[in-house]
Amino acid sequence: MKIAVVGTGYVGLVTGTCFSEMGVHVTCVDVDERKIEALNHGIIPIYEPGLETLVHKNMKSRRLHFTTRLEEVINDVDIVFSAVGTPPDEDGSADLKYVLDVAHTIGKHLNHYVVVVTKSTVPVGTASKVKAVIQEELDLRGVNLDFDVASNPEFLKEGNAVKDFMSPDRVVVGVESERARKLMARLYKPFMIVSDRLIFTDIPSAEMIKYAANSMLATRISFMNDIANLCELVGADVNMVRKGIGSDTRIGKKFLYAGCGYGGSCFPKDVKALIKTAADLGYPMRVLKAVEEVNADQKIVLYRKVVDYYGGDEAQLRDKVIALWGLSFKPETDDMREAPSLVLIDLLLKAGALVKVYDPVAMDECRRRIGDCVTYCPDMYQAAEGCDALMLVTEWKEFRMPNIDTLQHKMRGRLILDGRNILDGEELKLAGFEYHCIGK
Ligand SMILES: NC(=O)c1ccc[n+]([C@@H]2O[C@H](COP(=O)([O-])OP(=O)(O)OC[C@H]3O[C@@H](n4cnc5c(N)ncnc54)[C@H](O)[C@@H]3O)[C@@H](O)[C@H]2O)c1
Incomplete structure (x- = not known):
């Protein structure tokens, strides 16, 4: 079977790679030329455990390809996945611009039957919009052909994406024709050997489930x-x-x-x-x-706690050195979209504090987002060095059992704020730290 996956971000790259690992011939498509060029050189744009090895392996086996040109692959595949971004619009609704762009491109070039599957998270009714856009483009070209749309929302978790995709709890597929159902069932068959977790629904229900x-x-x-x-x-x-x-x-x-x-x-x-x-x-x-x-x-709870520590007076934070352990929104990813760390950094800087940060993988992403307004440290202890207070923001494993002697020696102050409740508060208190966490 041959498929195309449009949008080579967290979801698209993992989807394409995992299908290729199961023997499917996959072409991943993205409009970002730099990303595609990097991928063609084996450079993976995101951090996701296990992904790099699989990408390299399947590129070598010539089952996994990358291109910017959907029009060149669309008529050579049985299924096209759309996994482009659906960022929030100003009013909070999902911005369908990219999803509909893909539909236009498909409609402009399609010459045979395919199933167009939306994998992006999209509001109920989007599949119908995708269908209408493709049909409109076909009509403009005077082309009369059959195609189906389907909805296959993705449930993978960043940081565990490859494992989640390879052994899913369930796969939800919304279809409107038997032909599409059969094709999708065939595509997912290798993932269902141990137990059948494929759930077919109508399309609006699939969109709603996500x-x-x-x-x-x-x-x-x-x-x-x-x-x-x-x-x-x-x-x-x-x-x-x-x-x-x-x-x-x-x-x-x-x-x-x-x-x-x-x-x-x-x-x-x-x-x-x-x-x-x-x-x-x-x-x-x-x-x-x-x-x-x-x-x-909740994103500002740690900030409130540090202000409380200084007598409830934000002005007291001026020139204080505050260290942040963890920047990504959760462990095992470099993704910082909507991360609490960004809110905390912003508040601390506004209050005049000096912020030192360390994250095992998200340092480049942080620099890309906020530049050099904070001090980037090569490890957790260098971040703690000379700080008045330490905030643990992301529960990376390496933060779970810090060397307390080293912290005593390196930190200037004694305040530790544990935003993920993973440190041993008793041990820290015995060592003379003032320890606060969430909900105790
Ligand atoms: N990230 C997750 O953990 C996750 C999990 C489940 C579902 N989702 C959903 O999946 C979708 C994709 O999320 P993501 O995190 O992978 O996004 P992302 O921003 O990482 O990737 C989206 C990609 O689409 C590309 N793109 C945009 N327009 C394009 C076009 N016209 N043609 C080809 N490529 C185009 C972008 O260049 C980008 O590389 C979203 O709807 C999201 O809500 C995400």
């Missing part, structure tokens, strides 16, 4: 953050509460961790987009609005 899933996960996080903040007021420990409620099988253990807010390329924008879709239809998504509000507040 938003509902991300909104549910974001809701669990904001709910736990709200509970954590209350725990602090009543003297309870959110970690104990988490264990207590998570052992109820109706609730489950996952996604119950309190912290300094969710970020990333998906939760913030998908929650916004679902609120907007509902608003356009006259329905207020009250729960999700609260989820957003709690999260925006």
Whole structure:
């Protein structure tokens, strides 16, 4: 089978690479010439565990190709995936510009039957729009041919993307014809050997499933953050509460961790987009609005704690040296979209603090985003050196058991703020640190 994957970002590159690993002939397409040139030289534009090896292996086997020219591959494939970005528009709705651009290109060049599958996260009704755009282009050319659209939302997690794609919990495919269903079932068959986790739905349901899933996960996080903040007021420990409620099988253990807010390329924008879709239809998504509000507040919790430490006076932060451990929105990725670290850095700099940062992989991405307004340090201890306060923002494994002697020796102050509840607070307190985390 031959497929094209349009959009070679986190989702497209992983999708294309994993299909090629299963023996499919894949061409990944992107409008970003630099990205495609780099990929053709074996340079991977993102950090994702296991991805580089698979890309190199499948390029060598000539099953994985990269191009900027969709028109050159469209008539040689059975399925075209569209995995381009759907960033939030100013009003919070998903911006479908890139998705519809791809549809125009397909319609302008298509000469045979294909299934056009949207993998990007898109609002209900987008597949119909894609179909209409392709049909419009075909009509303009006077071409009469059959094609199908389908929706196959992606559930991979950055940092675990290859594993998630290769062994998915489920694959949701929304189809409107038997022909498309059969083709999609054949494509995903190699992933279903152990158990069949392919769920076919109608297209609007598939589109909705993705938003509902991300909104549910974001809701669990904001709910736990709200509970954590209350725990602090009543003297309870959110970690104990988490264990207590998570052992109820109706609730489950996952996604119950309190912290300094969710970020990333998906939760913030998908929650916004679902609120907007509902608003356009006259329905207020009250729960999700609260989820957003709690999260925006949670991203500044560490800042509030450091200000509290200095007597509630922001002016006291002037010339203080604050170290940040972790910049990416979560571990095992260099993605900093909507990362809490960016909010914290901004507030600290505005208050006149000097900010030192370290992240195992996101330093280049941070520099690309905010330039040299912070000091980039080659390791976690150099970031801590001379600092008055240390904020742990991303729960990278290497931060879990820091050498306390080294910290005592390097830090000027004694304040440690653990935004992910992963440090041993008792041990730090015994060593003379003032330790604060979330929800205790
Ligand atoms: N990142 C994730 O963890 C994740 C997970 C599940 C779903 N999604 C969804 O998948 C979609 C893609 O997300 P991403 O994180 O991979 O985005 P990304 O920004 O990393 O990549 C998008 C790519 O599309 C390319 N592109 C834009 N217009 C194009 C066009 N007309 N033709 C060809 N290429 C074009 C861009 O150059 C870019 O390389 C989004 O809708 C997102 O919500 C993302």
